[in-house]
Amino acid sequence: MRYPNGKIYRASPTQGAAAKARATRFGKRGMRLEEMLNASNEWYRLKQQAVIHKKPTPIQVVGVDYPARSKARITEAYYRQSSTTDYNGVYQGHYLDFEAKQTKQKTRFPLSNFHAHQIEHMAACVKQGGICFAIILFSLHDEAYLYPFEALIEDWEAFSRGGSASIPYERIKSQQLPIAFGVAPQLDYLKAVDRYIHLLNKNKGSERCE
């Protein structure tokens, strides 16, 4: 089996229950959510299930050297804050756009993990018919959840009016959009997206066709 880039796909050495335990330990050892999502997205692309990429980190380049006979070498640059979310792409005709965050908190997820422009970006995408959400990993619980934009914007607006600066863990869990850990994909978040789209359509009380 080959990735579209021609690299040979190397299956994980373990399967089944052992693999699940391994995936769980990865979570416990603090394997970064970003790495899990990048591997999942690569899997989804390989299986032609979705085309979703992490956007490159925006970098402000200040100085560049052009050494003879070698490629441009950036000598001074700075990380910039992204004006959008980290991930977007297309899945079965849907535009997906999401931010992924992990926390060591057990009972709550601090809203300070989001920036105002990310919320505004997601609101603008939803208005265009996009599917927006956060993926939240509670590393000490070893649990990941899809958290719908509709819930997030409620929390955000309540916070702007002086409300809680955190989303309670129980509220995130109560959306009933857990994300399963696995080997390939490591985080099978598209299953949660399916359920989320199903809920959105049910709430609209009509087909999604415009």
Next chain:
Amino acid sequence: MRYPNGKIYRASPTQGAAAKARATRFGKRGMRLEEMLNASNEWYRLKQQAVIHKKPTPIQVVGVDYPARSKARITEAYYRQSSTTDYNGVYQGHYLDFEAKQTKQKTRFPLSNFHAHQIEHMAACVKQGGICFAIILFSLHDEAYLYPFEALIEDWEAFSRGGSASIPYERIKSQQLPIAFGVAPQLDYLKAVDRYIHLLNKNKGSERCE
């Protein structure tokens, strides 16, 4: 009028015919296609017509300094080739994904402007229901065109079989998807996207609803 980021929108100093002439001269002076598209996308976002961004250029960071009391300073880094196209986003429920290129050629557009992985990326996105295309600016003609993925992949495959390494200008023009120059937006490519979507739906002979 304010951008979502709070910055005040500054209207162009000229309007109407004078502005059109100005926009045309910008083209003649080689104003970069990227700048025109970035300004157009900012306009579309402001008017809530679409949410489309240029992806940041991927950069491989090799060395970083953390000077006391100041932000991380990248001291060695290299540009990397993107594995996708330059632009994507959401427009009226559609996932849009495109590459923008300009040429000083008058009669043809060289296919060497595209990389295989960009074509593969667009093919994968089309398979997921995305709308993919190239925006091609002939700077000496002062003309810009939307060039549908369906036509591009034909050219690309013919080229792989030993065919022409260029797309004839007349073939690009014959798609009848010209893009108008203006002030705001500088390149009103969404109008061409509308026509393209209309053609796609007509060719399917059915509604786009799945």
